Amino acid sequence: MRAGKPHRVLPGFPLALGYTLVYLALIVLIPLSAVFLKSASLNWEQFWAVISAPRVLASYRVSFGLSLLAAAINAVFGLIFAWVLVRYHFPGKRIVDALVDLPFALPTAGAGIALTAIYAGNGWLGQWLEPLGLKVAFTPLGILVALIFIGLPFVVRTVQPVLEDLDTELEEAAASLGADRWQTFRHVLLPVLLPALLTGFALAFARAVGEYGSVIFIAGNVPLVSEITPLLIITKLEQYDYIGATAIAVVMLIVSFILLFLINGLQFWANRSRARS
Numbered sequence: 271m272r273a274g275k276p277h278r279v280l281p282g283f284p285l286a287l288g289y290t291l292v293y294l295a296l297i298v299l300i301p302l303s304a305v306f307l308k309s310a311s312l313n314w315e316q317f318w319a320v321i322s323a324p325r326v327l328a329s330y331r332v333s334f335g336l337s338l339l340a341a342a343i344n345a346v347f348g349l350i351f352a353w354v355l356v357r358y359h360f361p362g363k364r365i366v367d368a369l370v371d372l373p374f375a376l377p378t379a380g381a382g383i384a385l386t387a388i389y390a391g392n393g394w395l396g397q398w399l400e401p402l403g404l405k406v407a408f409t410p411l412g413i414l415v416a417l418i419f420i421g422l423p424f425v426v427r428t429v430q431p432v433l434e435d436l437d438t439e440l441e442e443a444a445a446s447l448g449a450d451r452w453q454t455f456r457h458v459l460l461p462v463l464l465p466a467l468l469t470g471f472a473l474a475f476a477r478a479v480g481e482y483g484s485v486i487f488i489a490g491n492v493p494l495v496s497e498i499t500p501l502l503i504i505t506k507l508e509q510y511d512y513i514g515a516t517a518i519a520v521v522m523l524i525v526s527f528i529l530l531f532l533i534n535g536l537q538f539w540a541n542r543s544r545a546r547s
Contacts, residue, residue, distance in 0.1 A: 302523065308516040320517040325493050326502060332410060333499040334525060337478035340417035345471045348425025349463070355426070356433040370427070373420045378483025385416055386488045408490030413498065416484045421474030428470035432463055464540040472533040479526055 309317065320326070355367055373381065389396045389406035396407055406412045436459070444454040482500040489496045499522055506515035 305516050305519050305523065308513060309520045311513055312517060317517055320514050321521050325497070326499070326518060328494040329497050329499040329502050330521070330525075332413065332496065333479055333522075334529075336410060336414050336417055337475050337481075338529075340414055340421055340478050341471045341475035343418055344421045344425045344474045345467055348422055348470055348474075349429055349467060351422070351426045352429040352433055356430060370423050373423050378420070378481065379487070381419060381484040382416060382487030385412070385419065385484065389415065389488065407488050408492070408496065410489075410496050412488040412490070413485050413496060416488050417478040417481060420481055420484055421478050424473035424477060425467070425470030428473065429463060429466045432466040436462060461540070465537050468533055468537045468540060472530055472537075475533075476526065476530065479522070 312320070351370065355363065355370075376384075386393070386407055388394050389399070389412060391397065391400050391405075391407070393407070396405075399406060404411075406415060440458050441454055444458045449457070480500060482498070482504070485498055486501055489498060489501075491497050491501060499518060503515045503518050503522075506512075506518070
């Protein structure tokens with residue numbers, strides 16, 4: 271090895287970049303391009319008729335609206351979960367920490383069946399909730415519960431390492447300067463946690479918007495009420511309407527990309543604001 275030349279375990283930049291681009295093209299870009307090319311066989315009027323049908327528009331509202339709401343709820347409670355796991359010691363902490371990953375390991379269909387059994391009218395919780403007028407299973411609320419269930423680990427596991435690296439002396443210094451708990455959280459902790467929190471939000475949203483297995487069992491799949499967009503895509507594929515399915519998929523891809531782009535922009539802004547402070 272020549273003196274002054276750093277030793278690298280991995281190949282040089284050109285070769286590594288080449289592998290990266292080829293892998294990205296094979297796994298991501300080519301399949302996505304195929305979806306766009308397949309839908310391009312429709313003219314604009316046909317494409318618009320497919321994606322603007324009342325049933326399809328209702329499914330967009332259900333899928334994207336509930337996915338954003340579930341990700342926002344997970345951002346709040348995922349932060350609380352991560353805080354408890356990092357800052358407190360209690361009996362059974364390791365078990366609770368392991369249970370957070372359960373939605374990762376549990377098959378999505380199994381999760382849907384379990385949630386339906388719990389929240390159905392004769393389920394463990396449903397039999398008590400429905401007499402109070404709170405029907406969960408086979409309603410949009412059931413979809414929200416399922417999306418929260420599968421998205422929570424993304425926020426917890428994203429925020430948890432940042433909290434573990436966060437020095438408690440910052441909080442103690444803020445308290446010694448007269449800051450109350452809200453001021454400490456708002457001005458000391460939140461700027462540090464916000465990039466990770468937005469990352470967890472984006473991951474939870476991305477998982478929720480394309481979720482299928484854990485939702486169809488508890489959703490009821492009532493057209494115009496509790497029907498998700500992935501189910502419409504599957505339905506069109508079963509009817510051999512491949513072009514219609516790809517047209518709906520294109521809209522989902524575009525909207526998801528725009529939302530994730532906005533979230534990434536917020537992450538960039540949060541990182542710059544943190545660097546300036």
